[in-house]
Amino acid sequence: MKPGKMHFSFLPSLFLPILPLLIGPAWSDLPLITNCTLYDTGVLGVAPNQTFLSSPGIVAPRLCVETFDKHAVDKTPFLFFNYIFEGVSTPMILRSDDLSLVYADFESGFPIVSGAQIQNVAGEDSLTFYQGVRERTYGNGVGMVLDKSYGIRYEVLPIDAETDRGVDEHEFWATEEGSVIVEVYETVEGVNLTSVGGPEVGKIVDSTFQEINPATGEKLFEWRARDHFDIGDGYFVWNEERDAELGFEGFHMNSVSKVDGNYLISSRHFSLIALLDGTTGEIIWVMGGKLNDFQDVSPEGTALNFAFQHQARIHAGDQLTLFDNHQLANARGCTVNCSRAMRLQLDEEAMTVDLVSEYFHPAGLGSIAMGSHEELESGNVLVSWGSNPTITEHKESGEAVMDIRLEPLTGSMRAFYGGNGPYRAFKMDWEGTPSWAPGIAVEGDHVYVSWNGATEVDRWAVMTSDDPDGPPFLPFVRGNKNAGS
Numbered sequence: 001m002k003p004g005k006m007h008f009s010f011l012p013s014l015f016l017p018i019l020p021l022l023i024g025p026a027w028s029d030l031p032l033i034t035n036c037t038l039y040d041t042g043v044l045g046v047a048p049n050q051t052f053l054s055s056p057g058i059v060a061p062r063l064c065v066e067t068f069d070k071h072a073v074d075k076t077p078f079l080f081f082n083y084i085f086e087g088v089s090t091p092m093i094l095r096s097d098d099l100s101l102v103y104a105d106f107e108s109g110f111p112i113v114s115g116a117q118i119q120n121v122a123g124e125d126s127l128t129f130y131q132g133v134r135e136r137t138y139g140n141g142v143g144m145v146l147d148k149s150y151g152i153r154y155e156v157l158p159i160d161a162e163t164d165r166g167v168d169e170h171e172f173w174a175t176e177e178g179s180v181i182v183e184v185y186e187t188v189e190g191v192n193l194t195s196v197g198g199p200e201v202g203k204i205v206d207s208t209f210q211e212i213n214p215a216t217g218e219k220l221f222e223w224r225a226r227d228h229f230d231i232g233d234g235y236f237v238w239n240e241e242r243d244a245e246l247g248f249e250g251f252h253m254n255s256v257s258k259v260d261g262n263y264l265i266s267s268r269h270f271s272l273i274a275l276l277d278g279t280t281g282e283i284i285w286v287m288g289g290k291l292n293d294f295q296d297v298s299p300e301g302t303a304l305n306f307a308f309q310h311q312a313r314i315h316a317g318d319q320l321t322l323f324d325n326h327q328l329a330n331a332r333g334c335t336v337n338c339s340r341a342m343r344l345q346l347d348e349e350a351m352t353v354d355l356v357s358e359y360f361h362p363a364g365l366g367s368i369a370m371g372s373h374e375e376l377e378s379g380n381v382l383v384s385w386g387s388n389p390t391i392t393e394h395k396e397s398g399e400a401v402m403d404i405r406l407e408p409l410t411g412s413m414r415a416f417y418g419g420n421g422p423y424r425a426f427k428m429d430w431e432g433t434p435s436w437a438p439g440i441a442v443e444g445d446h447v448y449v450s451w452n453g454a455t456e457v458d459r460w461a462v463m464t465s466d467d468p469d470g471p472p473f474l475p476f477v478r479g480n481k482n483a484g485s
């Protein structure tokens with residue numbers, strides 16, 4: 001099936017005795033780049049990358065590392081994000097401790113991948129992600145659920161939606177009950193758009209979501225923004241050139257999750273987070289935006305002024321986390337009202353919100369689109385800066401202990417239209433046991449080996465024989481996959 005996924009090259013001569021090889025250093029991937037000023041000039045390419053002799057077709061980003069404190073970063077073993085190279089996108093897994101490539105799949109030829117992460121789907125840890133095309137700012141594709149051997153468990157499509165479109169790229173959430181939640185963007189005609197400066201009879205692209213049992217294909221719940229929100233309560237106004245043909249995208253929902261039987265959603269264009277009744281779909285409360293129900297009790301009144309935000313999640317203890325884009329610019333060097341990852345304290349009785357913590361990018365970034373916020377076990381926070389191709393990790397104090405770029409930080413929109421904006425990033429544990437063999441290549445007196453997404457391999461042995469049909473000799477070279485970098 002899929003080609004080699006983990007990369008390990010072994011440079012010392014094959015004719016060296018075994019023992020020194022066991023303890024000597026092994027060479028693996030190209031070294032990480034540390035001069036990000038040089039990197040950002042673009043001399044290494046718009047997408048600095050490396051390829052592998054033992055895994056033809058696989059491309060890995062050459063990361064620029066602004067900060068990487070090996071001792072302070074969270075020890076969760078793998079880093080997940082979506083990667084794209086020359087029009088082919090893949091879920092990507094790196095080792096957290098040395099940032100080397102573990103898994104990529106360029107063979108499937110996915111146009112856009114987003115949200116790659118491990119979720120427990122119906123009792124089994126699975127690699128889940130969106131794959132499909134991007135139409136303007138929403139997706140038309142499939143929700144993928146892969147098993148430990150990277151085989152397809154489920155491919156989730158909308159059930160009887162009012163559109164031919166597939167699922168959207170923004171969310172793919174596995175519930176505790178074994179179901180999954182997907183978003184679907186529906187085009188609706190005949191909508192009165194005078195409240196946003198549009199025609200009396202116009203077209204919208206509405207946000208909807210469905211909860212589905214992936215094993216039976218049963219639709220368990222469905223919700224449409226147009227049934228509960230007035231189009232005029234958002235921040236976007238009609239733009240003839242942008243909206244007349246394709247429709248006005250007023251709501252733009254970008255996250256949905258299920259919490260205690262209810263649904264938590266985030267609308268970018270309404271700049272609000274809302275809790276919906278899990279049975280009726282009715283709005284229980286709204287936080288932020290024009291319809292806000294809460295009082296901001298933070299010292300500087302900065303708990304509720306989030307805007308165009310992403311990935312709202314409720315945690316135990318009534319805390320809510322999100323990525324606050326805050327502005328419609330891809331700015332660098334921002335000092336006020338920049339993008340941030342935020343943690344809020346809710347009081348649903350008093351209807352108050354306080355700011356617990358906020359995390360800014362060390363380079364003062366404003367991210368126009370995308371982004372994520374993950375709370376790690378150590379208390380650290382992992383942040384994807386979305387349309388700025390960078391991922392950071394912060395201590396509770398806010399200090400960045402990791403700051404890496406997937407490609408030059410130019411402030412352009414390349415990261416959204418064909419470049420590397422990590423829509424979301426996650427650090428997670430994973431046990432990958434691929435069905436395919438490792439890749440191997442011999443060049444001169446060097447043997448190169450790739451690991452194929454296998455996470456449990458500790459040692460390997462290279463066998464040799466003089467006779468192509470004969471039995472292999474005893475291993476004469478051994479390597480430890482952890483010996484590199």
Ligand SMILES: *[C@@H]1O[C@H](CO)[C@@H](O)[C@H](O)[C@H]1NC(C)=O
Pocket residue numbers: 035037038
């Ligand atoms: C990094 O690259 C820049 C631009 O090429 C160069 O001016 C600078 O000297 C380099 N810094 C280091 C530490 O090598």
Ligand SMILES: *[C@@H]1O[C@H](CO)[C@@H](O)[C@H](O)[C@H]1NC(C)=O
Pocket residue numbers: 044045046047048049050
């Ligand atoms: C990929 O890497 C090669 C070799 O370093 C470089 O020449 C090329 O420009 C890179 N591709 C992109 C799209 O940046």
Ligand SMILES: *[C@@H]1O[C@H](CO)[C@@H](O)[C@H](O)[C@H]1NC(C)=O
Pocket residue numbers: 192193194195200
């Ligand atoms: C559209 O909405 C506006 C403002 O609410 C209202 O005045 C107008 O009559 C509506 N048009 C139609 C065709 O319903």
Ligand SMILES: *[C@@H]1O[C@H](CO)[C@@H](O)[C@H](O)[C@H]1NC(C)=O
Pocket residue numbers: 305336337
């Ligand atoms: C920061 O954002 C607030 C609203 O969220 C706005 O009132 C204020 O003017 C902004 N400050 C600057 C310097 O842009």
